[in-house]
Amino acid sequence: MDLIELTDVEKVFTVRRRAGLLRRERREVRAVDGISFRVPRGEMVGYIGPNGAGKSTTIKMLTGILVPSRGRLRVAGIDPSRDRARLARRIGVVFGQRTTLWWDLPLRDSYGLVRRMYRIPDARYRANLDRCVELLDLGALLDVPVRQLSLGQRMRGDVAAALLHDPEVLYLDEPTIGLDVVSKARVRGFLRDLNAERGTTVLLTTHDLTDIEQLCRRVMVIDHGRLVYDGALDGLHTVGGSERMLVVDLERELPPMRDVPGARVVRVEGPRQWLAFPATRSAAPLVAAVAERYPLLDLSVREPDIEQVIARLYGDGPPRT
Template identity: 75%
Template sequence: MSLIEVTDLSRTFEVRRKVSRFRREVHEVRAVDHLSFAVGAGEMVGYIGPNGAGKSTTIKMLTGILVPSSGSLSVAGIDPSRNRVELTRRIGVVFGQRTTLWWDLPLRDSFELLRRIYRIDRDRYRRNLAEFTELLELGDLLDTPVRQLSLGQRMRGDIAAALLHDPEILYLDEPTIGLDVVSKGRLREFLRTLNAERGVTLLLTTHDLQDIEQLCSRVMVIDHGFLVFDGSLELLHERGGSTRTLVVDLVDEAPPIDVPGAEVRKVEGPRQWLSFPAKASAAPVVAAVAASYDVADLSITEPAIEDVIRAIYTR
């Protein structure tokens, strides 16, 4: 069953541009252009694209903040723009550059206010707060004013706040922006646990493609308002012409290695870099190299998703 259904969705804006001292022209900008997709219950989907591609506009329409110019969408069986209050009880939203917490209140008081706003049952609230406090390591921060929290601490608080009312869907817009490596790792582990144990559906927009690789099994790529790719990470690498790299350290310097199924990309002394298609098995290439050359060491480097996305954007 699809929790999110988007059909032929478009959103346009009018932009006024000054052309002379007393005259302005109105231009229509199409931020989202005839977009269609569906997201099933329990999926973890990465929604990516360059700046200005239409990602945030899509999220705002899915949450009811913006009304579509044309097309239709349904979130948990609800029309977001017509039933925003009902929808807020079914979804959670985290915008990385904005907070839903009260700046001068302790974290605990912000959570209590949200309990009252969402009318969460006290027992359920206590259970959720205890679980999220443990998983997100918020215990020492509950009595700290939000303005005194670091970015990573505040982000963990925002995610807990978005989940207190047990939403079915969680929208994450740049949730790891500005976070250090440790904070990112902790946050990703929490999101994996949330999806596995509670079945929460996640739609993640981010420029940090490691978030996509570590969390999402499906990727949607949007550019200039169009959906240019929708599929698995494996298919994304295939479409982008990804290659794996076999790094070979020979005992002595040698001419470029010549084996079937691989091509030498670089040679530095006894070290050589061979590329081969990402979907191909490395075993035949490794066996051929080992059979014909004196090998001191070798390793395989997987394709970088950044290179794949860059290739798709360029095309």
């Protein structure tokens, strides 16, 4: 079952700006331009793009904050803009730069208000809160006012608040912003367990591509309001034309190895040489060719940097896949 469905969705804003001393002109800005995609129940999807690409506009339409200018949009069978109250009970939202917690209240009191808002049964509330507190390491923070929390602590608090009512869909905007390495690993592990154990559908937007690599098998890339890629994370390397790197350590310094089929020398430093080859190709034939023709000490294969792949997608604007 598809829990999220978008068909030819557009969002156009009218912007007015000064065009003279007494005159203003109007122009239309197409923030989202004909996006279509479906997310099955229980899937974790990365939704990424540069600033201004249309990510936040899409999320706001999915939550009912904004109304689409055109197209069809459903979440759990509900039109978000027509029935926001009913949808709110089935979704959780975490915006990295905006808290849903009460600024002057301790975390514990904020969670109590969330319980009343969503009318969460006591037993379920206690079970969910205990689980979140343990896995997100919030025990020492429950009696601390939100305004005294660091950004990373508040982010963990917001994630817990979004999950107390057992939402079917969780929208996460920069969920690991401001977290140290240990806290990031804790949040990622928590989200993996949540998805595996409860089948929660997750739509994740982030600039930390390690989040995407560790959590999502599917990724959607949006640029200038259009979906430029939708598929498996590994498929980004094919679309983006990325390359793997074979790093070869020779017994002695030699001229560049230009006779290795399917590879090109991109760098030479003494006895070490770097050979680039398509990310979709196996390294085995290259390794065999190098070992056969050259005095080899050691070698390694370096995978392409996903950040560079996505940056290339932004710049080239390939057709939808």
